[in-house]
Every structure is written in C-alpha cells, then in structure tokens.
Amino acid sequence: MRGSTLSIWSGVFFRKFGIVAAFIALCILISILCQLQVAAGEWSENVFLTAPNLMLILHQISINGILAIGMTFVIISAGIDLSVGSVLAFAGMVAASFATSSLGVTPWSGTYVIVVPVAAALLAGAACGALNGWLIARFRIQAFVATLGMLLAARGFTMALADGNPISSLSPTLRWFGTGEVLGVVPVPVMLFLAVFAVSWVILNKSIFGRYVYAVGGNEKSARTSGIKTAQVKILVYTLAGFLAGLAGIILTAKTGSAQTNAGSSYELDAIAAAVIGGASLTGGVGRLSGTLFGALIMGVMNNGLDILGVQSFYQLIIKGALIVTAVIIDPSRKQANI
Amino acid sequence: MTAPLLAMHGVKKSFLGVQALVDGNLELDRGEIHALCGSNGAGKSTILSILMGFFAPDSGDILIKGQPVRFADARQALDAGVAIVQQELSAIPHLTVAENITLGAPPSQYGFVDFKQLNRQAEELLESLGFDIDPRAIMGSLSVASQQLVEIAKALSHRNADILIFDEPTSAIGEKDVERLFKVIRALAAAGKGIIYVTHRLAEVFAIATAYTVFKDGARVASGRVCDINRERLIEMMIGGAMEGEFIKENTPEDTPLLEVKELSRAPRFQGVDFALHKGEILGIYGLVGSGRTELLDTVYGLHPADSGDITVSGKTFKGGDVQEAIGAGLAYVTEDRKDSGLVACASVGSNLSLSILGRLQDWGIIRRKDELSEIDKVIGMMRIVTPGSEQLVRNLSGGNQQKVVLGRCILTDPKILLLDEPTRGVDVGAKKEIYRFMSDFTAKGGGVVMVSSELEEIVGMSDRIIVFRRGRPNGVFARGDATQKKLMMAAV
Numbered sequence: 001m002r003g004s005t006l007s008i009w010s011g012v013f014f015r016k017f018g019i020v021a022a023f024i025a026l027c028i029l030i031s032i033l034c035q036l037q038v039a040a041g042e043w044s045e046n047v048f049l050t051a052p053n054l055m056l057i058l059h060q061i062s063i064n065g066i067l068a069i070g071m072t073f074v075i076i077s078a079g080i081d082l083s084v085g086s087v088l089a090f091a092g093m094v095a096a097s098f099a100t101s102s103l104g105v106t107p108w109s110g111t112y113v114i115v116v117p118v119a120a121a122l123l124a125g126a127a128c129g130a131l132n133g134w135l136i137a138r139f140r141i142q143a144f145v146a147t148l149g150m151l152l153a154a155r156g157f158t159m160a161l162a163d164g165n166p167i168s169s170l171s172p173t174l175r176w177f178g179t180g181e182v183l184g185v186v187p188v189p190v191m192l193f194l195a196v197f198a199v200s201w202v203i204l205n206k207s208i209f210g211r212y213v214y215a216v217g218g219n220e221k222s223a224r225t226s227g228i229k230t231a232q233v234k235i236l237v238y239t240l241a242g243f244l245a246g247l248a249g250i251i252l253t254a255k256t257g258s259a260q261t262n263a264g265s266s267y268e269l270d271a272i273a274a275a276v277i278g279g280a281s282l283t284g285g286v287g288r289l290s291g292t293l294f295g296a297l298i299m300g301v302m303n304n305g306l307d308i309l310g311v312q313s314f315y316q317l318i319i320k321g322a323l324i325v326t327a328v329i330i331d332p333s334r335k336q337a338n339i
Numbered sequence: 340m341t342a343p344l345l346a347m348h349g350v351k352k353s354f355l356g357v358q359a360l361v362d363g364n365l366e367l368d369r370g371e372i373h374a375l376c377g378s379n380g381a382g383k384s385t386i387l388s389i390l391m392g393f394f395a396p397d398s399g400d401i402l403i404k405g406q407p408v409r410f411a412d413a414r415q416a417l418d419a420g421v422a423i424v425q426q427e428l429s430a431i432p433h434l435t436v437a438e439n440i441t442l443g444a445p446p447s448q449y450g451f452v453d454f455k456q457l458n459r460q461a462e463e464l465l466e467s468l469g470f471d472i473d474p475r476a477i478m479g480s481l482s483v484a485s486q487q488l489v490e491i492a493k494a495l496s497h498r499n500a501d502i503l504i505f506d507e508p509t510s511a512i513g514e515k516d517v518e519r520l521f522k523v524i525r526a527l528a529a530a531g532k533g534i535i536y537v538t539h540r541l542a543e544v545f546a547i548a549t550a551y552t553v554f555k556d557g558a559r560v561a562s563g564r565v566c567d568i569n570r571e572r573l574i575e576m577m578i579g580g581a582m583e584g585e586f587i588k589e590n591t592p593e594d595t596p597l598l599e600v601k602e603l604s605r606a607p608r609f610q611g612v613d614f615a616l617h618k619g620e621i622l623g624i625y626g627l628v629g630s631g632r633t634e635l636l637d638t639v640y641g642l643h644p645a646d647s648g649d650i651t652v653s654g655k656t657f658k659g660g661d662v663q664e665a666i667g668a669g670l671a672y673v674t675e676d677r678k679d680s681g682l683v684a685c686a687s688v689g690s691n692l693s694l695s696i697l698g699r700l701q702d703w704g705i706i707r708r709k710d711e712l713s714e715i716d717k718v719i720g721m722m723r724i725v726t727p728g729s730e731q732l733v734r735n736l737s738g739g740n741q742q743k744v745v746l747g748r749c750i751l752t753d754p755k756i757l758l759l760d761e762p763t764r765g766v767d768v769g770a771k772k773e774i775y776r777f778m779s780d781f782t783a784k785g786g787g788v789v790m791v792s793s794e795l796e797e798i799v800g801m802s803d804r805i806i807v808f809r810r811g812r813p814n815g816v817f818a819r820g821d822a823t824q825k826k827l828m829m830a831a832v
Binding site: 202206207208209211212214215218219221222223224225226227228229281285286 | 640642662663666672674679680681682683684685686690694695697698700701704705706708748752
C-alpha cells in the first residue's frame with residue numbers, strides 16, 4: 001500500500017515537474033561532458049555554464065519559442081498549423097519592404113519607420129492565420145490540409161513580394177528588434193519572447209478564451225452544446241498563431257539584417273516539437289504553456305550543447321529526432337490517459 | 340457432476356492501490372443466460388476484462404470446462420472460446436459489413452483476401468442469425484442498431500466460442516431489435532453456449548436471463564436462479580438495502596405554456612411536429628431508435644436549422660439554428676451520448692461544470708476564479724457528484740456521476756426548459772434515482788422537461804404526458820394514467 005501511494009505521488013510529481021527534471025538532467029549531463037573537456041585540458045573553462053552562453057541559448061530559442069506558443073494554442077484546440085514558417089517569412093518580407101532603401105523608394109522616416117513595418121508585418125501574419133482559421137471553421141477542412149495550403153501560398157507570396165530576391169539595407173531602427181538589448185544585457189528577442197509567454201499564459205490559463213480553447217480541443221460537440229461559438233474560437237486560435245509568426249518574422253528579419261525568401265523553412269516542425277515535448281497532445285484538449293517553454297528550452301540546450309561539444313550536425317539531427325519520440329513515450333500524463 | 344463451463348473463484352485485482360475486485364466469483368453452465376448485475380464500479384467490468392484476457396488478475400482461479408486457464412491477452416481468451424459483444428461499437432466504419440465480421444481472420448488464398456468467400460461467409464452467418472443486413476454495405480452507413488447486430492455477428496463468427504459475453508447490447512438499439520436480439524440469444528443458449536449478459540435495464544434481466552450474479556463493491560453478494568427473485572429483491576441486493584419506489588414524482592403541471600413547437604419539420608428526420616410544454620411538466624417522447632426523437636431535440640436547441648415550422652419560448656419565436664438564442668431563452672440540453680457530445684473527457688470536473696456560465700464569471704475576458712470555484716462547489720454539492728475534488732478529470736468518474744456533471748452544467752445556466760435525451764442511459768440504480776429526484780424538483784419549481792427515453796418504465800413512470808414518435812411523425816399522445824407500456828409500444832411500431 002505504501003509503495004503504491006508513493007508511486008501515485010511520484011506520478012503526480014512527474015506530471016507536473018517531469019519536464020523540469022528532464023531539463024535539469026540534460027543541463028547537468030552537458031555540463032559534465034564539458035567539464036570532462038576541461039579536465040582533459042582541451043578547454044580552459046566550462047564554456048557551457050557561462051552567463052553569456054546561457055543568455056545566448058535564450059536568444060537562440062526566442063523565435064522558436066514564440067512560434068511554439070502559438071502552436072500550443074493550436075494543438076490544444078485539436079488543430080495543427082504547418083504554415084507558421086512560411087507566414088514568418090512572409091511577414092518578415094512585408095516588414096522589410098517598408099523599412100528598406102533598396103527598393104528605390106524613400107523609406108518612412110521618424111517613428112513611422114518602426115510603426116509601419118511592424119504593424120504591417122503583424123497584420124500580414126494575423127491575416128494569414130485568420131484565413132487558415134476561416135477555412136478550417138467555415139469549410140470544415142482538416143487543419144493539416146488548410147495550413148499545408150498556406151505553407152505553400154505564403155511562401156509564394158513572400159517570393160512574389162520582392163521578385164524572388166532578398167530585401168536588405170534595412171533601417172537600423174527596425175534592426176533594434178533583432179540586435180538591440182534592454183538594460184544593456186537582455187537581448188530584445190528574449191524580452192519579446194518572455195513578454196509573449198507571460199501574456200499568453202494569462203490568456204490560456206486565466207481567460208475565458210483559454211478555457212474555450214481547451215473545451216473546443218477536448219470535445220468540439222460538447223463545447224458547441226454548451227453554447228460556445230466554436231468557429232469563432234478556432235478562427236481566433238489560428239489568428240493568434242499567425243500573429244505570433246508575424247512577430248517572429250520581424251525578429252528574424254531584424255536579426256539577420258535582411259528578409260530572405262527561404263527564411264523560416266521547416267520552423268513549424270521545431271515549434272510542433274517544442275509543444276509536443278512539453279506534453280501537448282495532438283488529439284487536442286491537453287497541453288500547457290509551461291511545458292512548451294521547457295520543450296523549447298530542452299531543444300535549445302540540446303542544440304547549443306551539442307554545438308559546443310563539436311557534435312556534427314547530422315548526428316545532432318538523429319539525437320533530436322530520438323529525443324522527440326522518447327519524450328512522448330515517457331510522458332507520464334499520456335500513460336495516465338491510457339488507463 | 341460435470342464441471343461447469345466457466346468457474347471463477349476468489350479473483351482479485353487492484354489498480355494503483357485501489358482494490359477494484361476484492362472477491363470475484365462467477366459460475367456459468369452450458370445453456371445458461373447469466374445476468375451479471377451491479378452498480379457502476381461494482382467490479383463487473385473488471386472481472387469480465389480479466390476473463391477476456393485484457394489484464395491479469397492479482398490472484399484467484401479461472402477454470403474453463405474444469406481446466407485452469409490464465410490468459411495473457413485477448414487472443415488467447417478468444418482461442419479458449421471466450422468472445423464478447425462490445426458495449427461500445429468497435430467497428431471500422433469505412434469497411435464493409437462482411438470485412439468487419441471477418442476482420443480477425445479473413446479467408447485468403449495465396450496471401451490475398453478472397454472477397455467472394457468472405458462475402459459468402461458473412462452472408463451465411465447473418466442469414467443464420469436472421470439479421471436482415473447486406474454484407475456488402477459500408478459499416479458507417481448503417482444505423483447504430485444494425486451496427487450493434489453486426490457486432491454480435493462478429494462475436495459469433497468465432498466458431499468455437501462457447502462463452503459469449505453481451506455487455507449492454509441493447510443500449511443503442513430500439514425495442515423491436517431487442518426482441519430480435521433476445522431470440523438470437525435464446526437460440527444460442529439452446530445450442531449449448533453459455534451467455535453472460537450485462538445490463539443496467541433490470542426489465543431485461545427478467546425478460547431473458549435464467550441465472551443471475553450480483554456484484555457490489557468488488558465482490559459477489561448473491562447469485563441464483565432468476566425465477567426465484569423479483570425486481571425489488573434484485574434492486575435491494577444491488578444497492579445493499581431496501582428500496583422504496585423507483586420513481587420520484589412530485590411535480591404538477593400548470594396551464595402556462597413554456598415551449599411551443601408548431602409544424603416543425605426537418606426532412607427526412609421528422610415532419611409536422613406539434614407540441615407544447617407547460618410549466619411544471621415532464622413531457623416524455625418515446626419512439627424507436629431512428630424515429631427522429633434525438634434530431635427533434637437537436638433542432639429545438641438550434642444545433643441544426645429546421646426546414647419549416649416555429650419554435651416559440653415564452654411568446655418569442657426563434658429564428659432557429661442558433662444555440663446561443665436557445666440558451667438565452669432558457670433552454671439547456673443533455674445529449675444522448677455523454678462521451679460523444681456531453682463531456683470534455685480530458686478536462687476536469689470543475690471546468691466541465693462551469694463551461695456554459697463562464698460568460699457571466701468574467702471581467703474583461705479574465706475569469707473570476709473565486710466566483711467560478713464557488714459555483715462549482717455549489718453544484719457539486721447540489722447534484723451530489725461523488726468526486727475527490729473539482730480538479731479530478733471527469734473521465735475518471737463513474738457513469739452516473741458523469742451524467743450528473745452534464746446535468747450540473749445545465750442547471751448552472753439557470754434554465755427554464757431542460758431537454759434530456761436518454762438521461763439515465765448507462766447509469767446505475769442509485770444515480771438513476773437521484774436523476775429522477777432532480778427532474779421532479781426542477782419541474783416542481785416551475786421548470787419544464789422534455790425527456791426522450793427508450794426505457795418504457797421510465798417514460799411511463801416519470802412523464803405527465805407522452806408523445807410517441809413513429810418514423811419521424813408523432814403517432815399519438817398519452818396522458819399520465821392513460822399511458823401503459825403496451826399502448827406506447829403499439830403506437831411506436
């Protein structure tokens with residue numbers, strides 16, 4: 001009896017904190033491997049465990065993190081959004097086209113140079129998302145198909161916008177979104193990521209809309225019978241995902257200093273991976289933003305750690321692939337569901 | 340004396356420290372139709388799952404024809420002659436009837452499926468059972484009742500099946516099909532098979548079973564021959580005490596109409612439906628499965644638009660096809676299938692309860708958690724929902740408590756009119772009574788209830804008036820006192 005009580009409690013613990021434990025374990029593992037390099041005299045210090053490197057990890061995951069937050073909403077609503085990578089590129093291109101001098105027109109000046117490109121990009125992202133949601137809710141096509149269409153179309157729009165060429169020579173003001181720092185230490189993308197996380201957390205956990213997202217994903221018929229306007233909820237969910245893809249597009253463009261037509265390719269897969277590692281279920285109704293945050297962190301630490309340890313990129317892919325599948329296999333909340 | 344066909348003794352099983360089966364005993368002879376009775380959570384499903392090899396017992400003996408057996412999986416159980424007709428339909432909707440029936444072992448030649456042979460086998464089987472179903476039809480295109488019959492045929496396709504388990508086989512089919520099913524079961528028993536029959540409908544125990552076993556709290560409390568007991572005695576054994584009156588009815592209908600439905604049609608489901616529901620009234624709607632009862636409630640609630648006709652609540656006519664409008668007018672709907680359309684199974688009891696009223700518990704879109712919790716606690720107490728807490732996942736509750744959660748969600752919206760579709764399906768005796776009490780109280784306070792039910796006793800016992808549906812049209816209205824089970828049945832078929 002005592003043993004089984006214990007196992008119930010450890011079950012609760014892992015459901016709530018398992019992902020945190022996994023994250024810490026991963027960090028420890030990588031530090032030990034780095035420390036071995038130091039001990040062997042290869043390195044003069046443990047490069048992994050330095051403040052700049054940890055900040056760098058946050059910086060590296062901020063774009064995927066923002067996409068993954070939107071993806072978490074979509075997945076909880078029992079959907080999927082394959083288009084976020086393309087929408088990111090499209091929004092980035094829109095932002096760049098309003099903030100460059102290379103297209104032959106004088107760019108906006110004063111505060112407009114920041115407001116117009118940013119607003120236009122966010123609007124472009126949200127519009128793509130709204131179109132996704134409308135197609136899914138109005139015509140009842142599967143999210144996979146609707147967003148697959150958008151994945152192609154948005155990429156096409158991106159190329160059409162600048163005739164297939166990248167746009168560079170961006171205004172330095174816009175570049176602040178990618179390269180600036182708050183208080184001289186925290187990079188702007190990290191700040192934006194944390195702000196998006198905080199606001200989204202409140203929306204998902206404390207707002208009526210968040211509750212509706214869980215209900216629609218858990219059982220759409222039941223949600224409808226309960227008086228929820230399910231179509232509206234779905235359209236809003238995809239609009240949010242598109243909006244956040246737009247924000248991520250601005251950051252990426254600002255960071256790299258140019259809008260590339262192939263920007264963000266396959267980013268949707270990393271976003272889905274972060275949400276799934278974090279415990280979101282593709283069948284809908286289940287998922288947490290804190291889980292997604294740690295999902296993104298685990299992927300970030302993994303990338304960073306393997307990089308500094310000099311693991312070749314093809315092995316990195318194999319390890320990442322195994323990680324995603326393993327995370328879902330050992331996810332205790334999933335086991336709970338199967339009893 | 341020869342060994343019984345099946346004997347299970349002292350079978351124990353616990354899950355995560357919870358003793359689901361304390362002392363499971365069951366004996367079954369050839370030619371016997373053995374009713375397995377008990378409330379939800381009494382251990383019926385557990386002992387059957389062990390018998391079918393879904394999981395291993397912690398201890399205890401299982402003997403089939405005197406031979407001790409222990410199954411590692413369902414395949415082994417099947418090979419030993421134990422077959423089940425599932426309560427929940429497990430058919431594959433895109434395959435044909437014949438393909439479903441022969442799913443486990445389709446006839447083949449050189450590794451290819453022999454479709455000619457497959458269809459002939461299925462046709463012979465269906466014919467021998469007297470089921471009028473085309474083996475080439477796509478499963479998903481059949482009615483639920485026909486699908487259930489196919490499910491039975493599938494279980495019987497295992498030729499060596501000696502022990503057949505029927506788990507709530509009538510929960511999805513109408514009275515006419517029930518008779519057909521009973522005929523089949525009797526024929527099987529006469530052919531020397533042993534039948535285990537699980538049902539919540541006590542009338543069926545007396546209609547078909549020859550022997551019974553009652554489970555309570557994970558152990559057998561009684562068993563014997565059905566002819567030696569009566570309904571009251573059976574209920575007493577199931578709830579472990581005396582039971583006074585099954586139905587509770589303290590409401591009196593008034594003359595003020597709450598809901599008026601005029602010439603409502605939605606072809607081909609139902610046509611020309613007229614009725615009025617009055618204050619304080621329980622209006623029963625009876626009919627066979629597929630007679631348009633559920634579709635009528637769906638349409639009144641606005642889940643589907645009507646082709647023509649008017650729905651008027653408190654003097655205001657609906658524009659139709661709008662759930663928000665119906666909720667605003669004071670309607671609430673408990674759907675037929677709580678798993679399919681009632682509950683968000685992966686969510687907590689609390690968030691299921693408050694789902695319909697979040698709109699009035701918010702400031703600027705943010706939920707006032709304290710107010711929400713107090714509403715949730717209030718209704719958990721009021722409906723006497725048995726749950727460790729409001730954070731418990733609703734799928735972990737028993738069927739009766741799940742149904743109370745659905746009712747609780749409705750009642751929180753403070754409705755004037757309740758539409759209840761099969762409100763006591765798959766619910767144990769104790770919870771049934773609480774649901775009747777709830778309906779009685781709700782109408783006594785001036786509310787109105789439209790109740791669709793396939794259980795004749797329930798509809799006669801609870802309704803003030805009964806409309807009988809036949810093929811999408813009302814075919815008679817019976818006042819309380821005038822309505823008998825026989826009259827309703829006559830009007831329905």
